[in-house]
Amino acid sequence: MPDAKEHVSQIDPVWSQIISEARKAIADEPLLGGLIHSSILHHKSLEKALAYRVSLKLASGEMSEQILREIADGGYATDPWLGDAARADLVAVLDRDPACHRLLQPLLYFKGYQAVQAFRLGHWLWQQGRHDLAYFLQMRISEVFGIDIHPGARLGRGIMIDHAHSIVIGETAVVGDNVSMLHSVTLGGTGKEDDDRHPKIGDGVLIGAGAKVLGNIHIGHCTRIAAGSVVLEDVPPMKTVAGVPARIVGEAGCDQPAVSMNHLLRRSSDG
Numbered sequence: 001m002p003d004a005k006e007h008v009s010q011i012d013p014v015w016s017q018i019i020s021e022a023r024k025a026i027a028d029e030p031l032l033g034g035l036i037h038s039s040i041l042h043h044k045s046l047e048k049a050l051a052y053r054v055s056l057k058l059a060s061g062e063m064s065e066q067i068l069r070e071i072a073d074g075g076y077a078t079d080p081w082l083g084d085a086a087r088a089d090l091v092a093v094l095d096r097d098p099a100c101h102r103l104l105q106p107l108l109y110f111k112g113y114q115a116v117q118a119f120r121l122g123h124w125l126w127q128q129g130r131h132d133l134a135y136f137l138q139m140r141i142s143e144v145f146g147i148d149i150h151p152g153a154r155l156g157r158g159i160m161i162d163h164a165h166s167i168v169i170g171e172t173a174v175v176g177d178n179v180s181m182l183h184s185v186t187l188g189g190t191g192k193e194d195d196d197r198h199p200k201i202g203d204g205v206l207i208g209a210g211a212k213v214l215g216n217i218h219i220g221h222c223t224r225i226a227a228g229s230v231v232l233e234d235v236p237p238m239k240t241v242a243g244v245p246a247r248i249v250g251e252a253g254c255d256q257p258a259v260s261m262n263h264l265l266r267r268s269s270d271g
């Protein structure tokens with residue numbers, strides 16, 4: 001019988017909710033029983049489920065699922081921050097993506113979420129100096145999910161990448177907490193700088209679809225970058241910028257645009 005302290009440490013509301021959603025999903029659609037059992041119900045924790053899911057997705061003839069799973073299990077076991085960030089990302093997607101109604105959806109079906117978790121494992125390897133393995137993961141994430149994030153890039157918690165086709169994030173990019181980005185976003189270099197050459201994105205920033213943020217520039221917290229913009233200069237906090245090159249077109253209008261997704265994004269049911 002675990003003592004009270006141990007019992008408290010075992011409570012994981014995110015994982016408990018996923019388990020109950022999984023049971024309901026099987027009851028509603030028995031044909032998904034195999035997928036949901038092997039991906040969720042078979043596991044004791046979110047970390048174990050993620051290690052299974054990510055390694056299954058990234059496995060190829062070049063590296064087996066078993067080896068990838070050992071790597072992922074090792075990452076989650078030695079760095080609890082990875083599991084915390086995975087939970088924050090999951091809740092971020094549920095909170096911000098109007099098409100997401102259950103925590104189970106990103107874990108099973110959303111490639112933006114899965115790619116970010118795979119990236120986080122690659123970044124963990126990078127921090128350990130295991131650069132070749134980290135590059136290998138970067139290659140597989142790019143091949144499988146269409147998202148190319150250098151393992152040296154730094155991403156905060158509560159990241160949502162919606163739709164997630166064609167995301168590119170460079171080596172020296174830094175992304176704060178609670179940032180949301182839509183598809184086809186580039187956080188890249190201008191080609192004119194060496195070493196520290198990629199953008200630094202503040203907390204709570206919303207980056208619209210197709211936006212290109214280039215160079216070692218600072219985007220202030222809670223700013224909105226309009227779809228299709230090319231941002232080449234620092235942006236102060238809580239502004240809205242748009243155009244090519246991007247100019248300030250107004251205030252962000254709320255404290256946390258990335259969290260509220262305050263960009264008049266239509267709900268998926270609207271088409």
Ligand SMILES: CC(C)(COP(=O)(O)OP(=O)(O)OC[C@H]1O[C@@H](n2cnc3c(N)ncnc32)[C@H](O)[C@@H]1OP(=O)(O)O)[C@@H](O)C(=O)NCCC(=O)NCCS
Binds near residue numbers: 207240241253264
């Ligand atoms: C910028 C955005 C957040 C709207 O912010 P807003 O404060 O409501 O801005 P407004 O619509 O009032 O526009 C302000 C000005 O910026 C311009 N503008 C808005 N979005 C723009 C864009 N993407 N590119 C260029 N100019 C843009 C407007 O034309 C307007 O210009 P004007 O003052 O000369 O008339 C929104 O247009 C946007 O781009 N959201 C991202 C959406 C996205 O990525 N969707 C993908 C869904 S899959």
